Amino acid sequence: MIYLLGASHLMALLDACGADEPSATEHGFGHGRAPAFRDWPLRPGLLPDRLKVASIHLSHTAPFWGPTLVELLPPRQLGIAQGFQRLLAVASKDEAAQALFIAPRGEEYFHLTLAGIDDPYDFVLPDRPDLPLMPDCAPLPLAVVQAQLGHQLATTLLTLTAIRRLCPQLRVVLVPAPPPTSSADVALWRAEQVRPEHPTERLPSSVRLKTWLLYRRMLAEGSAGLGIETLPVPAAALHADGQLRREYMEDPIHGNARYGALVIAQMAQALAGTLAHLQEATG
Amino acid sequence: MHPYSHLPDRHFWRRFVSDSTWRELPFMDLPKFTLRTEDRMATAGSCFAQHITRYMKKVGLQPYIAEAAHPFVQTTQPDLADSYGVFSARYGNVYTARQCLELLRQAAGTMPVVEDYAEHEGRCYDLLRPSVPKNGFASLSEARGDRAWHLSCVRRLFETVDVFVFTLGLTEAWQNLQGGHTYPVCPGTVRGHHDPAQHRFQNFSFAEVATDLEALVAESRVLNPALKLIFTVSPVPLVATKSEDNVLVASAHSKAVLRAAVGELAARHDFVQYFPSFEIISQPGSFGQYLASDLREVTDRGVGHVMSCFLDAFYPQLRAGSALQQALPSTALGAALSAPREKAPPPECEEVFNHQSGSAPA
Numbered sequence: 001m002i003y004l005l006g007a008s009h010l011m012a013l014l015d016a017c018g019a020d021e022p023s024a025t026e027h028g029f030g031h032g033r034a035p036a037f038r039d040w041p042l043r044p045g046l047l048p049d050r051l052k053v054a055s056i057h058l059s060h061t062a063p064f065w066g067p068t069l070v071e072l073l074p075p076r077q078l079g080i081a082q083g084f085q086r087l088l089a090v091a092s093k094d095e096a097a098q099a100l101f102i103a104p105r106g107e108e109y110f111h112l113t114l115a116g117i118d119d120p121y122d123f124v125l126p127d128r129p130d131l132p133l134m135p136d137c138a139p140l141p142l143a144v145v146q147a148q149l150g151h152q153l154a155t156t157l158l159t160l161t162a163i164r165r166l167c168p169q170l171r172v173v174l175v176p177a178p179p180p181t182s183s184a185d186v187a188l189w190r191a192e193q194v195r196p197e198h199p200t201e202r203l204p205s206s207v208r209l210k211t212w213l214l215y216r217r218m219l220a221e222g223s224a225g226l227g228i229e230t231l232p233v234p235a236a237a238l239h240a241d242g243q244l245r246r247e248y249m250e251d252p253i254h255g256n257a258r259y260g261a262l263v264i265a266q267m268a269q270a271l272a273g274t275l276a277h278l279q280e281a282t283g
Numbered sequence: 284m285h286p287y288s289h290l291p292d293r294h295f296w297r298r299f300v301s302d303s304t305w306r307e308l309p310f311m312d313l314p315k316f317t318l319r320t321e322d323r324m325a326t327a328g329s330c331f332a333q334h335i336t337r338y339m340k341k342v343g344l345q346p347y348i349a350e351a352a353h354p355f356v357q358t359t360q361p362d363l364a365d366s367y368g369v370f371s372a373r374y375g376n377v378y379t380a381r382q383c384l385e386l387l388r389q390a391a392g393t394m395p396v397v398e399d400y401a402e403h404e405g406r407c408y409d410l411l412r413p414s415v416p417k418n419g420f421a422s423l424s425e426a427r428g429d430r431a432w433h434l435s436c437v438r439r440l441f442e443t444v445d446v447f448v449f450t451l452g453l454t455e456a457w458q459n460l461q462g463g464h465t466y467p468v469c470p471g472t473v474r475g476h477h478d479p480a481q482h483r484f485q486n487f488s489f490a491e492v493a494t495d496l497e498a499l500v501a502e503s504r505v506l507n508p509a510l511k512l513i514f515t516v517s518p519v520p521l522v523a524t525k526s527e528d529n530v531l532v533a534s535a536h537s538k539a540v541l542r543a544a545v546g547e548l549a550a551r552h553d554f555v556q557y558f559p560s561f562e563i564i565s566q567p568g569s570f571g572q573y574l575a576s577d578l579r580e581v582t583d584r585g586v587g588h589v590m591s592c593f594l595d596a597f598y599p600q601l602r603a604g605s606a607l608q609q610a611l612p613s614t615a616l617g618a619a620l621s622a623p624r625e626k627a628p629p630p631e632c633e634e635v636f637n638h639q640s641g642s643a644p645a
Contacts, residue, residue, distance in 0.1 A: 133428035
């Protein structure tokens, strides 16, 4: 059995899984239901086992589990919502479980780029000298951006800690949110929308990309410390500079079903042990 | 009858000075212009200039900050955020007229941006503002990027400010032989290394200071034709001199040159005002009452006197009994103008490293 847990970024994966099935959104996934793992129809040959999926989003789980999924209680205790414990127990106790894939929110970096709209910022990412500082953005020390992302990631890493505690033997693999797209691609996408709901991207795309790269690195490093692996971003979906190609974007934050198909293929490779660049767990 | 016959008391030493207590002397009795509390005032200069920003905040005025700490910095690195409000932009101490002129020219794009950095214990320091930030930058790229941003903020400052207050500190400076640019302090004292083949000592003459100040006024008014300028001379003597004179004689020379150059400048322009910080503290009539035990530093009481004169002169609406003064919290103006007893934070002075033999302390 393959378990998949996530929120909005699940949709691209689920849309890629089912042949002639209604889309995940049309299926009513993640809206008004008590989160629980349920079977998701798979096209033959995509994954080596059956797929069970649960959608967790705080705004949706709150009516069922309370507003706090996981919290840090002094001095060193985790408070985990009862419903979340029951949900994870299903995967943990399943002797046939091969892995639990988690697609985290992705808003951690996106919130930062939104917060930067009024006060555009930039920073030097040492291993990306090809992304120079932009002239109209306040340059910040790397440590400041790391600290901001750290605040944003704290809840996610706490949740991953809880998952590891609840599923100590299960292989857990992270599916990071896709990187941002270029400003030009976003503009093209926006022009096609009848009612574009996403706020205007006023931060240069290079800053959004650097923020995402830092976010992904911090998430992967934090996860590795918990014994959780991280999938690489599918190279085929990326421009040479690392931005998501337009044909793989659903909107400025999410990948589409085409992107989801690449990730599903990676998941299959990870399960078969043939995936290159899989960030190993160290915990 | 002669030309002095009908002059008011302020023209006569006995009536203006001898018959008054030092504290009650109206040092700045006829300013060429006054300011509204909503006017944007930017400050720059030697370490003494830091008091202006501090006192403005104390009486409820908002000094103009063209280079503010980003909100992310404020929430994650409050120590770093503190370095932003010292002056109106993060240029650090600007001791000489030439240094200020070169800063303006780089910001205005009339002079190439100076790239002069030094590495120290894995951090990168901008030698044109070696204490900004205190712990330097993580990399050369970060330092360059921050310098470019800083200069864009300085340009915006000159374009948008109503009045620019510059406190002149020194005539002595060090310059780069190849680039010709001027350092705030000698490389090797705060950061960097002194290299006689690269760094030369320069003691600016009266003519040079006067020319630099005239250029500073003219070129800043190109960016902002309505700009007013207030110049003052720091009363704090030199920490050390590289001239052939002893430090006391060198200080007197330096301050005299600065005072005379500003005097000439102010006499030529009705939008340029000289403010007598130097006289309030250093004129013999003060009997040295505002000097600290080293006979160099100015006590907070002295700073309080300077600033009460400054605010009184340029902000008449802040004077006792005014509507604005009554509207301010009782602790603000009263504390600032009449009883500045609280311990003031010492200004950041890179110049003090001149008396040390090695590099900057950790």
